[in-house]
Amino acid sequence: MNNLLELFRTHGAGQARLIAGPVLILMVLSMMILPLPPFILDLLFTFNISLSVMILLVAMFTRKPLDFAAFPSVLLFATLLRLSLNVASTRVVLLNGHKGPAAAGQVIEAFGHFLVGGNFAVGIIVFVILVIINFVVITKGAGRIAEVGARFTLDAMPGKQMAIDADLNAGLIGEEDARKRRAEVSQEAEFYGAMDGASKFVRGDAVAGLLIMVINVVGGLIVGIAQHDMSASDAATVYTLLTVGDGLVAQIPALVISTAAGVVVSRVATDQDVGQQIMGQLFSNPNVMFITAGILALMGLIPNMPHIAFLSLALVLGGTGWALYQRRIQEQAVRDEEPARAQAAVAAAAAEASWDDVALIDPLGLEVGYRLISLVDHEQSGELLHRIRSLRKKFAQEMGFLSPVVHIRDNLELKPTEYRVLLYGVEVGRGVAMNGQLLAIDPGEVTTPLQGTPTTDPAFGLPAVWIDPALREQAQISGYTVVDAATVVATHLNHLMHRHAAKLLGRQEVQQLLDHIGRDMPKLIEDLVPKTISLTVLQTLLRSLLDEEVPIRDVRSIIETIAEHAPRLAALNQAGTGPDAGELLAHVRVALGRAITQHWFPGEGELRAIGLDARLERVLVQAMTSSGALEPGLAESVLGDAQRVVQQQESTGEAPVLVTTPALRASLSRFLRHHLPQMGVLSSAEIPEERMMRITAVIGGGPE
Numbered sequence: 001m002n003n004l005l006e007l008f009r010t011h012g013a014g015q016a017r018l019i020a021g022p023v024l025i026l027m028v029l030s031m032m033i034l035p036l037p038p039f040i041l042d043l044l045f046t047f048n049i050s051l052s053v054m055i056l057l058v059a060m061f062t063r064k065p066l067d068f069a070a071f072p073s074v075l076l077f078a079t080l081l082r083l084s085l086n087v088a089s090t091r092v093v094l095l096n097g098h099k100g101p102a103a104a105g106q107v108i109e110a111f112g113h114f115l116v117g118g119n120f121a122v123g124i125i126v127f128v129i130l131v132i133i134n135f136v137v138i139t140k141g142a143g144r145i146a147e148v149g150a151r152f153t154l155d156a157m158p159g160k161q162m163a164i165d166a167d168l169n170a171g172l173i174g175e176e177d178a179r180k181r182r183a184e185v186s187q188e189a190e191f192y193g194a195m196d197g198a199s200k201f202v203r204g205d206a207v208a209g210l211l212i213m214v215i216n217v218v219g220g221l222i223v224g225i226a227q228h229d230m231s232a233s234d235a236a237t238v239y240t241l242l243t244v245g246d247g248l249v250a251q252i253p254a255l256v257i258s259t260a261a262g263v264v265v266s267r268v269a270t271d272q273d274v275g276q277q278i279m280g281q282l283f284s285n286p287n288v289m290f291i292t293a294g295i296l297a298l299m300g301l302i303p304n305m306p307h308i309a310f311l312s313l314a315l316v317l318g319g320t321g322w323a324l325y326q327r328r329i330q331e332q333a334v335r336d337e338e339p340a341r342a343q344a345a346v347a348a349a350a351a352e353a354s355w356d357d358v359a360l361i362d363p364l365g366l367e368v369g370y371r372l373i374s375l376v377d378h379e380q381s382g383e384l385l386h387r388i389r390s391l392r393k394k395f396a397q398e399m400g401f402l403s404p405v406v407h408i409r410d411n412l413e414l415k416p417t418e419y420r421v422l423l424y425g426v427e428v429g430r431g432v433a434m435n436g437q438l439l440a441i442d443p444g445e446v447t448t449p450l451q452g453t454p455t456t457d458p459a460f461g462l463p464a465v466w467i468d469p470a471l472r473e474q475a476q477i478s479g480y481t482v483v484d485a486a487t488v489v490a491t492h493l494n495h496l497m498h499r500h501a502a503k504l505l506g507r508q509e510v511q512q513l514l515d516h517i518g519r520d521m522p523k524l525i526e527d528l529v530p531k532t533i534s535l536t537v538l539q540t541l542l543r544s545l546l547d548e549e550v551p552i553r554d555v556r557s558i559i560e561t562i563a564e565h566a567p568r569l570a571a572l573n574q575a576g577t578g579p580d581a582g583e584l585l586a587h588v589r590v591a592l593g594r595a596i597t598q599h600w601f602p603g604e605g606e607l608r609a610i611g612l613d614a615r616l617e618r619v620l621v622q623a624m625t626s627s628g629a630l631e632p633g634l635a636e637s638v639l640g641d642a643q644r645v646v647q648q649q650e651s652t653g654e655a656p657v658l659v660t661t662p663a664l665r666a667s668l669s670r671f672l673r674h675h676l677p678q679m680g681v682l683s684s685a686e687i688p689e690e691r692m693m694r695i696t697a698v699i700g701g702g703p704e
Helices: 002-033 038-061 071-099 106-113 120-170 175-227 232-266 274-282 286-300 307-350 370-375 383-399 469-477 485-499 507-520 528-532 535-547 555-572 581-591 593-600 614-626 632-651 662-675
Strands: 364-368 406-410 418-423 426-432 438-441 453-456 463-467 481-484 607-612 657-660 680-683 693-699
Touching: 002 071, 038 071, 038 106, 038 232, 071 175, 071 232, 106 232, 120 175, 120 232, 175 232, 286 307, 364 370, 364 485, 370 383, 370 485, 383 406, 383 485, 418 485, 426 485, 438 469, 438 485, 463 469, 469 481, 481 485, 507 535, 507 555, 528 535, 528 555, 535 555, 535 581, 555 581, 581 593, 581 662, 581 680, 593 680, 607 614, 607 632, 614 632, 614 662, 632 662, 632 693, 657 662, 657 693, 662 680
Parallel strands: 364 406, 607 657, 607 693, 657 680
Antiparallel strands: 364 418, 418 426, 438 463, 438 481, 453 463
8 A cells, every 4th residue: 555655656746747837838828818816816926926036046056057957948937927917917907997906906006006105107117117127237138148158158069078088088987977978068058048048038028018018008098088987197097006016016026037047147157056156255355344344434434424324334344354354364374284284294104103102001991882882971971981980989899909990982893782891902801782771681580581682691691681661660570680781881891890800900009009008007018018028929919819809908907917927938938039929828818717708608607618528638738749730630530529519509509619728728729710710719727716617518529
């Protein structure tokens, strides 16, 4: 059905364009033959005026004559319409003029009374002046321009054709472009030739208007006196006013159309219309404005001259000239800067590379696709910006140091809804966020499906669905966790920041941490760096804690432990390079044991942890003591048992934490952390004495 309607509209529009011309001709001819009532005559006169204004505006806004190639034909139809209206109005005036001024319609009455004050002598003079302006000035000038333009266009045709052929032979243009240019040349010649002939229509129309007026006045006197027994003065007054009104109604649109013809043929083809050309050329020179303003000001100072008019206009022109002068100075300054810029660019291109060309990589970066720009745009109050500020504060409170600023930028190489997190320029996470939609995350107990785009939660890998905001309530009732796109990105970023917290703690962050502590507890750190421990060893120790998800908020305990044990460990170190970082870390972990245990086992209840089989523990101690590494077979066996007991602990809701001896803790933690990142490894020395511990699973043996 829609296709049929579209076909009807398309063919109907085409048929309407085909029959528009014949219908217009038939209407014009019928206006000459059939009598028209005054109301219809008013409508047609109004249409004639509006048509002339439209033609003038179209002529003003054309950029080249061929943009209004139909103008000669339009000029012919407009002239024919105006003459047919003259015939129809003459019929009405002569038939009904004896009834009064309104007998020929309100438009003719208005032009006969309002425009000339009801004085037929004034009306005749105004009408004759309009005819003279149209006939002698505008029409004659436009016809002469069209004649000369047609002659020069025809003379230039061979040269233009040869230029087109030369460009075609040189390969500068193709055959299609050459064909179009030849057609334009031919059309231009035909247009000026048609305008040369069409201008004669306007000239003849002016002569016809003058003759029609004389005939109507004489005919009106005859009809009024002979047929309607009117006095000569009454007949002259009524019919002359009606004739003058009829003539003015016809001549004003004729004058407008003649002006349009002059505009079309007199313009020089540029990429601007007539209005832009006039404003850009006539009112662009401030000197002209200043001189004109000065002349008007001098004339305004002459006694008995209209001072207000002259001085006001002089002030306006002077202000306009000053504005143009200031703009010209600014444009000149810009033009003067362009060579300097170009020279600077050339010098920069020719200059040797320097350290200024080395761009430092941001420690932490976030790149987004173009559909996610609104989430991080300051001008649009991006919600993600506020979330990132909040999570940096939360990260600092949880981990004990302030992370580097997250540098956000758009990346057109990403998919529109994609984002990625960079750590020192290396991608560490990537995800998708549908701006304007919500992510419904299945925590594992949902059975009701939702309509949307299935996906996976980028932070924790849980199954999820992107849904419309209208389904939020339904998803929450079904048990889904519903978050918006900004929360998805912020949660993923927060997860990655915690996972890579150790890499985010650089030397600058360590120094800033020491400066922050020194403002509150200066005595605590005054002898710490570099007397007791170097900044490098301190950074290594803090990073080791963060690697195993141990926050460094309790900096006081860490520093006091270092101050207590570092000198002794440095004395025992035969290499003389200061305290061993591994041994110092073990002491620091013992000092933080209560916080570490609380992290894995919240509350004050029993610790249900994983242990090592006694025989396996002896084998591991021997292997670590002799070679410092595990044999492949032993490592595979330990890893398999560890995976089994971790699954067992998680299935019963227990924490996957292995408690071993201080001698094995560091080695087992490094080994298991790469394969089982969710597993914690604690030393028995780190468990507070008041906490009771039960071994619920054993690596290398069955559960106890």
